[in-house]
Amino acid sequence: MKVKIVPLPYKRKQVTCHLHCESSPYKTRREIEKLGDRAGRFLEFVDAFTKALHSELRGTRWTPTNNFLQKAKLTCPLDMSTTVKQLRHFLISRFDEAQPAVSKAMIVAAKECGLGWWSTVV
Secondary structure: OOOOOOOOOOOOOEEEEEEEOOOOOOOOHHHHHHOHHHHHHHHHHHHHHHHHHHHHOOOOOOEEOOOOOEEEEEEEEOOOOOOHHHHHHHHHHHHHHHHHHHHHHHHHHHHHOOOHHHHHOO
């Protein structure tokens, strides 16, 4: 898992939270491309997931992105006075808002790619 450290005290007024579609274990674009045909289905799924997710995010506060594995981002308020509880409450409501879109996009992409696990997505 990649973790970005936020220096304290935090001097900006906001941060961004990023929704990723990643391999397990995490691999960079270069590492995945080196896998050649072995990564074909993963790359096919990532493309299908991106298309489906971006159309499902309408009406949410998430912004679609086209970075390699980053699929959406959310601007979060954060300053010196923001408590962990406030940030947590903000994030929980935004993740709850995005969950149906993510689940639907995963199902659509898995079906499109001929993957059988789509029926296990709740």
